[in-house]
Amino acid sequence: MTSTLTALLYLGLFLSRTVSTEKQNLSKPIIWAKPDFMIPKGKQALIFCQGTPEAVNYQLYFEGHLFLQQSPKQHGRRNIAMFHIPAMTPLTAGQYKCIYRSKKLWSNPSDPLDLVVTELYDTPTLSVHPGPEVTSGENVSFYCRLDTATNKFFLLKEGRSPHPQHRYGNTQVEFPIGPVTTAHRGTYRCFGSYNNHAWSFPSEPVKLQVTGEETLRFPPLCPLTPDLASWDHTAQNLLRIILAFLVLVALMCLLAEDWLWRKRAQEKANGASSQECRRRFRTQRRLNE
Template structure:
């Protein structure tokens, strides 16, 4: 209520969205939908702050909706859209902005290994202004580098933190992007695990060699004892035969 006691009626802002999505491949049809109150009688669509189209609403069930169609998405139709509606002689507040993005082409993402470093190489057939690198599953913002048709993202000394799946895309401006690239999976071996495994294998190898050496020593000792026993048994037999022959001569 204003100071003079007159009630000012303000219409709520409409809802705006796009079908099939806000990211549209180049040349694809897209519809912009605007929903106001059930009493709305007219809708206006604004593109980049300028009036673009006007429509009468359609009643879809309990919803009062106006539909604006773009037959083929292009970089010229990509940008920020808003809509308003009229009820009697009153116009609503503008809707929240809808940013339509056109996509096209597909960059190539590859690995370029170096000495202890990895570079992710992105190339695109048409010139762009900015390249973005996304790591799946990360909540942080994507990395970006400025380039034309090719750019490298240095990963620095490689650690297990770099392990994951990456995608990239090129951005011509805020509303014109390329398609995402095919995913590239980066596998990083945990060197600490390998070192621990190597140490265990070395210990096992040394233990095996010690065991073999002990077995050889035991076998040699057994063989030596056996030979000594055989020599002792041979000497005893000869002594017995000598005594037997001596006894026979005495008896004669």
Template sequence: MPRTLTTLLFLGLYLSQRVSSQIQTLSKPTIWAKPNFIIPNGMPVIIWCQGMHKATEYQLYFEGQLSALEKSNPPGMMNKVKFSIHTMTSKTAGQYRCSYRSGELWSNPSDPLDLVITGMYDKPTLSVHPGSEVISGEKVTFYCHLETATSTFFLLKEGRSSHPQRRYGNMQAEFSMSPVTTAHRGTYRCFGSYNNHVWSFPSEPVTLLVTGGTENTSLTPTEQPSSSDSWEPYLVTTKTGFQEAPALWDHTTQNLLQICLAFLVLVALVCILAEDRLRSKKTQEGANLALSWECRRSFRKEKHLDE
């Protein structure tokens, strides 16, 4: 087999493996909770899972175990489904992931979603030093105290989309902010915790007012200004880990690769058939030439005998 054809076939095999591996990979779904990932005891919550548009089935995992299964309706048309928890309890608090099926393939699990239940223990007290009104550039420390013995505390700012701050301490924890800017002003609450997903009642709110300095509008993506949303009955409203449009496999690129691969395989087959036909033609020509020479030899031999 010619060297060029061998190279072509190896290239076709390589591209086939690359396309196959890319087709076998589905984009990771996104998962979020509504109205929030922090839910008071006894309240409902909905877990949303979003995959690609041709997803036909979704699975929800709780603490690594399959918890629920939902099919898109109509099949292959909806790119997200919801899993409802009608009453939040300590048994439903924990880490969730989801995955989806498209065709015969299942995607990898989503990033984790941690559902937290509140209102399970006594209410802590929250205070701020040196006071609730400070000048920009000063150091501020929040103190969260809980009479019921615990060693883990969380501090949240209302309206924040960032993750809560966590600190450790014996019945009390300190949350220091230095230097403070106008971006730190807002309403704060704290919680005591006995594990990452089971928290106490929220403390009474403490509002921090920062004066002086210039208005700081260059906040990080996780430091959004505080809103006037009410704390009750839920905490801050946020879509943890949610993206409006998850990164999906580019179907146009996939189709182009498949077309190129099919064309390459077709070219290889044509080359193989052409080579085989050429060999057959050469073999036939050789056989005809040998037969012609044999006939001539026979004719000459007979003529010689006749003479």
């Protein structure tokens, strides 16, 4: 019985520490920008940060330093803060992260958001070889040229996530792609840059056509604004329910074991009492004889 109580005590301590740790580890928020991660010079930008439904305060950090604070607004079941940048400049272009507070706890930082300001330099030219219409399996090269020397070039495909290809060079670089498939179809632009967050005007678009292969077409991906924070919160509540259920099962097992132990002890006591009565009866009978 003592060993069972000890084991249950350790189980309770473990579960309470697990629940306490789960409560203290707030899920990191989601961060995104509108209209895009690339903002023309002088245009406004909106940065959104989404935490759990219990979030009461948000902080936005720019290059590691506190930039803005904001109270959240409810959008359906989502708890979101919106930060407004009136005009993008090289001074507001860079890496952003956000955190939120729930009760007395602060979350971990979000994933980084890199905002780029464009239309700062001359316009580059983009060309593709052997041409804009190719057959599946061929190798293709995009050439981006900027007459005013720079040190870095970026190639973007419209509709793709903000992870552009980049190459270092002074006036021209090559972006080899291939063997191409129909997945490479699309419209491309290139930019020149002196750093990762300050880019030139975009080049004129170049549309790449790839023939000779049929593939399934899927609808375009929605912007990265899923309610992941709510999912994390639901998972935390589910874990707490499971832990509470395990504690309840352990208590029921303890009660059942205690009941069985008492029943066996009572049966043993009743058996001993019956034996004692029979012994006294036999002794008294011998004395009478």
